[in-house]
Amino acid sequence: MRLGGVDLTGNLLLAPMADVTNLAFRLMCKKYGASLSFTEMISSDAIVHGNEKSFLRGMTCEEERPFGIQLFGHCPETITSAALIIEEMFEPEIIDINLGCPSPTITNAGCGSALLLSPDVVSSIFASLCENVDTPVTAKIRILESMDQTLDIANRVEEAGACAITVHGRTREQGYQGSADHSYAKRIKEELSIPVIANGDVKDGESAESILEYTGCDGLMIGRAAMGDPHVFYRISKYLEHGELIEVSCERRRDDLLEYIRLLEKFDLVSHVNMKAHSQWFTRGLKDSRSVRMGMGNADSHSSLIECIRNMCRDVQA
Incomplete structure (x- = not known):
């Protein structure tokens, strides 16, 4: 799969997860077949204000590349300023913008999945980024109950110049409960020309194959299934390649x-x-x-x- 200007070795990506996807964990997932890993989300405000802990989250090494850094925020100018700092310091292959986090701490500040209710702001964020930053930009979204509103967000992201979009098939209200609805990723893939990555309930080889076949998406993003089990990338890839079931000891x-x-x-x-x-x-x-x-x-x-x-x-x- 090609993302931005990078030819990835596969189509299984590690999701950005707060307090999980540190450099050591990302390297473990890379070892087992994650073709692209993302840092845990980093506050654009914290980057602009020089917060040392936030810079630590962007730490990488050559063995990890390619890698992406995920930012969150709500102000187009601040997000762009943070992205320019990140670009110069870490030279990531991808800068991803979080439009999906359901945490009240994040959404009460107008960030994460709260941005889905402000489509004009979403357009401004991605237009500013894609005009001013050299690094390819992607988005990770959740779905809205309205298919049309979700499609509108996805189209705005593409029209502004983003190179890919990841769709987590749960609403903000669901959090991580219930089942992911991948009909949204399927529709978005049918409408957009950029790569679309499905996220949510990718647990094993069987679920990965089913989601790919149903949605027609270009890739899968794996999150909670990898926590404590980076080897899951190896098992899923082997199943997708050869139908091989591997037990973990x-x-x-x-x-x-x-x-x-x-x-x-x-x-x-x-x-x-x-x-x-x-x-x-x-x-x-x-x-x-x-x-x-x-x-x-x-x-x-x-x-x-x-x-x-x-x-x-x-x-x-x-």
Whole structure:
């Protein structure tokens, strides 16, 4: 799949996720086949005001490329100023604008999915970006209950000059509940000429194949299914290529978690993540893993958490 000026090796993308998609995690997903990864969303206001933590989220390395940085905001001028700073500092292959976050903290500030109710502002944001920034620009949206209003947003994004759009098939009100409605991505793909990427409920090879066939979309974006399981990219790609079903073992999860922690340490990110929560994600779906999660939760030091992880497969089964 070609996105902007980049020929991607595949069509499986890692979604930007707050407090999840740090550099170490993105590298793990890249290792297993994510063809493009995105940072967690970064406040355009924070970038313009020089917030150090926000710049840390944009940190990358050559092994990760290509990668994208996702910005959120509501003011076209501020978003453009932030994008120009990001472009100069990190040289991302893609700058993505968040039109989908349903968090009240974000929407109450007029950002994220709240922007879907202000189509003229959306047009202004993307027109300003595409006129002033050299980096290709994309959008990640949620759907509105009205198909016509959703199509209007998608068309405005394309007309302003964006090179692709990702469609999460849930409304702002749904949050992450219920099922994603991919009929919106299907219609948007039928109307737009730029690549359209479907997002929502991509859990495994079967769901990935079904969504691609139904929507006709160019690619898939994977979010929550990758939390604690970066290997999911490998399993989905193998299924799409050969119909091959691959089971994930406890040993694989353990080794991936230990490698993830080594990367966190390498890039000095340990203090910036909730280590217990991130470790517990890697036990999801494993049989008899409750005691392991409890052990991780009760660990009173980094070394004791590591010891718990090394021993996690003694009583756990895939």
